[in-house]
Amino acid sequence: MPFAHTVGGVGWRFEDLKDLLAKASPHRSGDDLAGIAARSAEERMAARCALADLPLAALLAEPVVPYEVDEVTRLVVDGHDRAAFAPIAHLTVGAFREWLLDDATGPDDLARAARGITPEMAAAVSKLMRNQDLVVAARKCRVVTRFRDTIGLPGRLSVRLQPNHPTDDPRGVAAAVLDGLLLGAGDAVIGVNPAGDALPDLLALWRLLDRLVQGLAIPTQTCVLAHVTAQLRAIEAGAPVDLVFQSIAGTEAANRSFGVDLALLREAHAAARSLRRGTVGDQVMYFETGQGSALSANAHHGVDQQTLEARAYGVARAFDPLLVNSVVGFIGPEYLADGRQIVRAGLEDHFCGKLLGLPLGVDVCYTNHADADGDDTDVLLTMLGVAGVAYVMGVPGADDVMLGYQSTSFHDALYLRSVLGLRRAPEFEAWLARMELVDDAGMPIPPAAGSRLLAAAREVAAS
Known part of the structure; x- marks a missing residue:
């Protein structure tokens, strides 16, 4: 019409x-x-x-x-x-x-x-x-989700600890995890994007993350962000899978380009729920989205990229996820050319996802060939913090050495918590206090910070 x-x-x-x-x-x-x-x-x-x-x-x-x-x-x-x-x-x-x-x-x-x-x-x-x-x-909008801790409570900001490594070296991944934990990151998820897709290597990553989380008694969840079919094979092989991850889009054809459909997502959801690994909840799905994905797959049906992004949230909503995030500037300047467009898109995505009832986080990021810089990400990060974003990324030095893009660092999350008075997920913050990394108000304790955690980590490594 x-x-x-x-x-x-x-x-x-x-x-x-x-x-x-x-x-x-x-x-x-x-x-x-x-x-x-x-x-x-x-x-x-x-x-x-x-x-x-x-x-x-x-x-x-x-x-x-x-x-x-x-x-x-x-x-x-x-x-x-x-x-x-x-x-x-x-x-x-x-x-x-x-x-x-x-x-x-x-x-x-x-x-x-x-x-x-x-x-x-x-x-x-x-x-x-x-x-x-x-x-x-x-x-x-208030959206609260739970697995081993509680994400999205008012006045709280969580962080996905993203310890990616270009060769999936377990020592490099473990070092990045400890770096993030020492700076109070990881309450959303400790999630690795694997560099390879061989099942034995993926299983090694799952077991490494689970050993750290279980050995240190951290109330958080882990994820290896392989394709959902690899995660199903890992579950069959007995891997300690907490969350099932998948990138999704707003049309059937775009999802097909990712190698998924709704039936496969339902199968994965049921498989993860059957493991019953949550302690305070059973929301087991983790989805990532991004404006432009349908267009890049020639699967957009002539619909604008922001409307299709909102339709991806319609897919996510059907699976009651623990986490959803827009990787807002990751696809590149063909879709979001500069800092101004990235800021606008990040705010749109966050609003639309929360309005639809999703626990929306945002990867405040850009690729190195976009007309954007750290000042742009500072603006978007701050506005999202004011808007009540559920979580952001924590990448060592804000530079993902495996995926090759710029995101937010552990220190960026500390900045946002400081200026806005935001705290971490309550269960995770209580663990940080036991590790003598924060005080009763959730503020970092600088002098001897980390000694107890590092000692515990050495015990886990030696066991």
């Missing part, structure tokens, strides 16, 4: 809903590459005005990817909670924005509505928001 709007006496026409959503998006290089971006600021504003007048129900009635050809669309439509949607069903997209920003709308209201909000609704309303709006609305 076409849409039309007149601005300043000039009429604008948009061919269908996906054209309207694409033209209303803030400018980014990926939509330019796909040939679907607004051609001028005037066209973008006209699209936003037309989108603001669109009833939310219209976004449910007209999927951007046809129901008949896409299992992600079927998942979203068939799983839509109409009772949760009913209190906001009368709103337009513009009125939905006002409802989200209204001081009278609180965390409980957003939690009740989450299952009634589709990815397209979240994406649409984000296109009408300034960056500060995305921060205000996301900050209201």
Whole structure:
């Protein structure tokens, strides 16, 4: 169905809903590459005005990817909670924005509505928001998840300790883990991206991480971020798998390019749950996403990359994950060209994921050929902290020597906790106190910090 709007006496026409959503998006290089971006600021504003007048129900009635050809669309439509949607069903997209920003709308209201909000609704309303709006609305969303510790509580910030090594050398991985633990990182997950995919090498990584966590009695979870099929083989081989990881996207075809479909994800979810390794909860899935993944796979169906990113969250939501994060600047400048686009995309992703009820973290990152630097990541990291991000990455020196990109360091997390008064997951923080790494307020103890942990680590290594 076409849409039309007149601005300043000039009429604008948009061919269908996906054209309207694409033209209303803030400018980014990926939509330019796909040939679907607004051609001028005037066209973008006209699209936003037309989108603001669109009833939310219209976004449910007209999927951007046809129901008949896409299992992600079927998942979203068939799983839509109409009772949760009913209190906001009368709103337009513009009125939905006002409802989200209204001081009278609180965390409980957003939690009740989450299952009634589709990815397209979240994406649409984000296109009408300034960056500060995305921060205000996301900050209201409260999403708490549990496995061996509790992630997402108000006033808390967790960190994924990312000890990647270019050859998967166990000594290098272990050294990076201890470096992160000494600086109070690791309560979201200790998660390694393996350099290789040979099962014996992957099993060695799982056993190394599990030996550290179990030997030091750390209340956290581990993950080896291999392909989900390798993780299923590892489970069959008796590996100590806590979380099952997979990169996902917002269309069936894009997920197929990753070598997955919903049936495979269901199998992996059931396999991980059957191990019963959690102590305070049983949320076992870890998903990563990123704007541009569907376009890079030529699987975008002419839909803008931010709307497709929100649809990836629709996939994640179906599996009740412990962790989800957008690797916002990792795919490269073809999709997010510079620091300005990366900051905007990170705030959009965080808002949309939290609005849909997900425990959203963000890998605040960029590749070395993007027009971005550490000042840009400082801006995004700080805004996400204010917005209540569930977790960020902790990479030694902020430079991932295996994946070859720039992220956030253990010290960046300390900065964010210091300026915003944020604490770690409570179970993990209590462990840090027992290791004499933090005081009762969760603040680092510099003088003898680390001696007890290092002594314990030596005992584990010797055993």
